[in-house]
Amino acid sequence: MNSYILGLSAYYHDSAAALLHNGRIVAAAQEERFTRKKHDPAFPAHAIRYCLEAAGISLQAVSQVVFYDKPLLKFERLLETYLHYAPRGFRSFVTAMPVWLKDKLFLKQTLQTELAALSGLKAKALPPLLFTEHHQAHAASAFYPSPFAKTAVLCLDGVGEWATTSVWQGDGNRLTPLWQMDFPHSLGLLYSAFTYYAGFKVNSGEYKLMGLAPYGEPRYVELILDKLVDLRADGTFRLNMAHFGYATGLTMTNRRFAELFGAPPRQPESRLTQREMDIARSIQAVTEAIVLRLARTVQRETGNDHLCLAGGVALNCVANGRLLREGPFRDIWIQPAAGDAGGALGAALAIWHEYHNQPRQVEPEDSMQGAYLGPAFPPDTIRQWLDGQHLPYTALDDKALMEQVAAILADGKVVGWFQGRMEFGPRALGARSILGDARNPAMQSVMNLKIKYRESFRPFAPAVKYDKVGEWFQHGRNSPYMLMVAEVLEKRRIAAHGETPALTGLDRLKVPRSHIPAVTHVDYSARLQTVHPTTNPRFYQLLDAFEQLTGCPVLVNTSFNVRGEPIVCTPQDAYRCFMRTDMDYLVLENCLLSKQAQPEWQDSGDWRNAFTPD
Template sequence: MVYTLGVICHGTHDAAAVLLEDGQVVASAEEERFSRKKFDNRFPAQAIEFCLAKAGITSQELSAIGYGFDPRRKVGLKALYVLKHFPQSVEMVVNGVPIARRMNGIEQDFREHLGYTGSVYRLNHHLCHAASTFLASPFEEAAVLALDCMGDWESCWWGLGKGHHISELEVTDWPQSLGLVYMTFTDYLGFQPLSDEYKVMGLAPYGEPRYIEQMQEIFWATPQSYQLNLDYFNLKLQPTPPLYSQKLVERFGPALSKSDHSIPQYYRDIAASLQAQLEQVIFHLVKKVVATTGSRNLCLAGGVAMNSAANGKIPTRGLVDALYVPPCAADPGVALGAAYLAYQATTGKPQRQVLDTALLGPEYNDEQILAAIQHRGLQADPLSNPSQQAAKLLTESKVVGWFQGRMEFGQRALGARSILADPRLAEMKDIVNKKIKFREDFRPFAPSVLEESVAEYFHYDAPVPFMTQVYPVREEKQAKIPAVTHVDGTARVQTVSISANPRYWHLIDAFYKLTGVPVVLNTSFNVKGQPIVNTPAEALDTFLNTEMDALVCGGYLVVKD
C-alpha cells in the first residue's frame, strides 16, 4: 500500500488534511471540526491524526506528504511589488513575513507533530486546486479554472486536464484578484471578510443591479483576462479591515459597520451589482478557457468557485456542456489536490478517482452515541427505522437534527450533519433562521431532493450532489416548497442518490411518500459562528441550546419535553 497525505495550513483560513491509499481517498477533514475554531488555519494535527487512525497506520508508513503552498515561488515578483509600492507595502511585509516563516517551516511541523522525516513536496497552490477538481471529476478531458483571492502570489489559474495530466495555460498574479474584490465588498457591507462572502451572495437577490457601471470602473473583463482598479482597495495579505480604500467610500458612501436584519436597500443594490458584475467576468473567463482548450467540460475550484449562484448559470447559459465542482472547492480542497500530486510524484503512476461523495470524515457508532446521550441525562429512544421516523417528524412541523454516518468534507452539510425541516411551510425559513441558527433573516436554505426528481422541481436535469450550484425552482413548484425558494425564485440544489447516501435518500423518499414532495429543507448542523458539529456530544449540545424539536442521532431519537 502507498499512503500519501495532503495538507493545507498556515494560510489565512481552512487548514485540512486528506489521506490517500493507493491514490484513493480514505479520509479527509478540516481542522476546525476538531479544534472548534471556525476557519482554523493552524497546523491540522487533529485532522491528520483522524486520517491516520481511519487507515490504521502511523506516520512512519506514509510514503510522502504534499503541502499546498510553496512560498519560494515568485519571490522576485513579491520583492518587485514591495519596492514599487513602498512605503505603503511595509504593512504587507510585516504581515507577510510571519506567514512565509510558518509555511517555510512545514517540514519541522511534520517532524514535531508526527515524527515524520520522509519526503515533503511543496506544491503550487493553484495546481493543487486544479488537481482537486479535475482528477476527482468524471471527465477524461476538461478545461480547468481556479479562482480565489490569492495563493503563492497567484489568484487565477487555468489550463487543460487530459487523462492523468494537467497543463497550465494561463495565470493571473495577485493583486489582480476576483476573490479580493468580493472579499473587499464583504468588508464594506459590514460582514466578516474571508468568512461571510456567501452572505453577500445571499443578500444580492434582495437588491437590483443598479450600479453596474460603477462596478465596471472597479473591475472588468479584458480580452486577455480581467482587470482591477487597485485604487479602490487597501491591499493587505491579512484580511484585517478596512480592505476598501477611501476612494471606494467616496464612490459608494459610508461603509456599513455591521450588517444585520435591517440592511438598507441601497446596500442590497450594491450587493446585487457586485454579484452581477462578478458573474459577467466569470462568464468571460469561462468562454476564453473553453475556446482556448477546445473542451466544453469545465472543472472549477478555488474560493470564488463557492459562488454557487454564478456556477449554476454557467451550464444553463450554454457556456459548457458539463460542469464539475468538488465539495471542497475552497482551500480544504487544496489538501486533496496536494495528496493526488504527491501520489503521482512518489509512484510515477497515473491515478484518478471520481469523487462522488463528500462523506469522508469521522463517524461514531451507536454505542458511542448512546453513551453521549446518557452522559447528559437524556432519554434515548432506539429506532428501528431512523429515516422513516425522521420523515414523520418533519411532516409534524418539527425541526430535526440529523446526525448520521461519516461527516462531510467541505463547507456544505449534505445529509450527515444536517438540520432538517419541512420545505412546504413558508414560516420554516424564519423559524430555523431565528430560533435555531441565530442568523440573518435574508439567508436562504437549501433543498435536498431525490436525484430522480430534480427535473420535476428545478430547471436542471443532472446530479448536483455537493450543493455547489443554484438553479431556478420551477414556477409551478415554488408554492409547494416556499421555505427553500429564495426571493428570486432560485435554490442551491443538492441531489441525493441512494448509492451515495442511502439513509438520507430513504428519509427524503419516506417524506415523499407521506407528502408527495421529494424535497426537504437542509441546513448545516451548527449555529452562527461555529463549525459544523463533528461528535455526538457537539450535536447534543447544539440541540439542547437551540429550539430544535428532535434529534435523530444514529439509531436513537432524542426529543425535548
C-alpha cells in the same frame, strides 16, 4: 505498490488534512471541526490524527507529506508588491514581515517540527516533505476526482503565490498549465472587497453577499465596470488599485472606494439597507459576467466539452448555475471543498498522479464518495455515551426511524440529523444537517432566528431525491454538493399575492413564492442538493419516507451548527448544539431524542459568546 500520501493545507484559513492510499481518498477533514474554531488556520494536528486513524496507520507508514503552497514564491510576491507600492503599505509591511521572518519563511522546518511533535518521530524518520503550488493543488483537486477523462480546469480564488486565476488542461493523469492572471488583479479579492464594504467578514461572509444579492437591483454595475474593473471581451481584467487597500494596507478597500460609493463601509451587525442589497446584486452581476466570459474563452481555446472548477470563487453557486445554463460547456464539475481546505486533497493527488506518474481511474459520478470523508461514530458507541449521561432516547430500526422522523418533519418540527461520515468542505450534505419541511412557509424564519441565530435573509437549501429533481426544479443534472442554483419549476410556483412594487428589500421575504417556500429565494431560485442512494442511502430513505407521507421529496437542509460555530463533528457536539437551540428532535444514528424529554440544560454564562459571529 502500497503508498500513503498525506496532503496538508494550513496557516491561512481552513486548515485541513487529506490521506490517499494508492491514489484512493481514504479520509479528509478540516481542522475547525475538531478544535471548534471556525476557519481554524492552525497546523491541522487533529485532522491528521483522524486521517491516520481512519487508515489504521501511523505517520511512519506515510510515503510522503505534501503541502499545498510554495512559501518562498509567496514571500517573493509580498516583497515585490511592497516594493512596487512603496512608500505606501509600510504599516502592512511592518505587520507582515516579523511573521514571515520568524515562521512562514521557514515553513519546512515548522512543518517538520509539528509532525515530529504529533508522531513522536525523530526528524530523520519523518516522511519526505514536498510542496505543490497553490493553484496546482486547486486544479488537481478539481480534475483528478472529477468524472471527466479530459477537461479544461478553471481555478478562481483570492491569490495563491502569484496566481489569482489559472487555466489548465486535464487529460488522463496529466494536468498542463495553460495561462494565469496574477496578483493584484483577482476576482476573489474583488468579491471580498465588496464583502468587507457591505459589513461582512472577509473569507467567511462572501456567501452572505451572494445571498443578499437577489434583494437588490444592479444599480452599480456600470460604475464598477467604469471605475474599478477594466473587463475585456475574453474575461481577463485589471483592477484599478487606487480604490483598493489589500495590496498596501490592512483593509480591503480605502477612502477612494468609499467616496466612489458615497459612504464608508457598513459597520458589521448594523442594519442592512437597500443600498447594501443593490451593491451585492451589482458585484454578483459583474462576477457572473467575468466567469461567463472566462469560460467561453477557455472553451474556445481548449475545445473541451467539460469544465472543472476550484478555488474559493467556485463556491459561488449562483454563478455556477448560470455557467451551466448559459455557458459553452456540456457539463461542469466543481470540487466540493473548493476553497483552501480542498488544497490539501489536491496537493496529495498532484503528487500521486504527476510526481509518481500513476494512472487515473475515472469514476462514472466522481471519486469524492459524496464528500463523506470525515469521522463516523458507531451506533453502539453513541448508545453507550447516551446511557452514560443518562440521556433519554428511543432506539429504532431504519424503517421505523425514517417513518417516525418523516412524520415529525411533516408536523412542522425541526430535526438535527447526525449519521455516517462527516462531510468534507463547507456544506452539510445530510450527514451533519438540520432538517425541516420545505413546504412550511414559516420554516425559513424559524430556522434562521431560533436555531441558527443568524440574519433573516439567509436562504436555505433544498435536499431532493436525485430521481425527482426534474419534477420540482429546472435542472436536469445531479448536484450532489449543493454548488448549483436552479429555478423552481413554473408549475411549483404560486402567484406572489400581496407583493406590490412598494415591497422592497427584506420585506419581500414575507411573500411565499412556491409550494416549497422555505427553500425558494425571492428570485424563484434554490441552491440544490440532489441526494443519491449510492453515497447517502439513509438520507435518501428519509426523503423517500417523507415523500410517501406528503407527496413532496424535498426537505430543508442546513448545516448542523449555529452562527459562528463550525459544523458539528461528534455526537457530543451535536447534542450540545441541539440543547442550545430550539430544535425539537435529534437523530444520532438510530437513536431519536426528543427535546421535551431531555434533562434541563446547564450552560455557564451566555454560550453565544463562545463563537465569534461570522
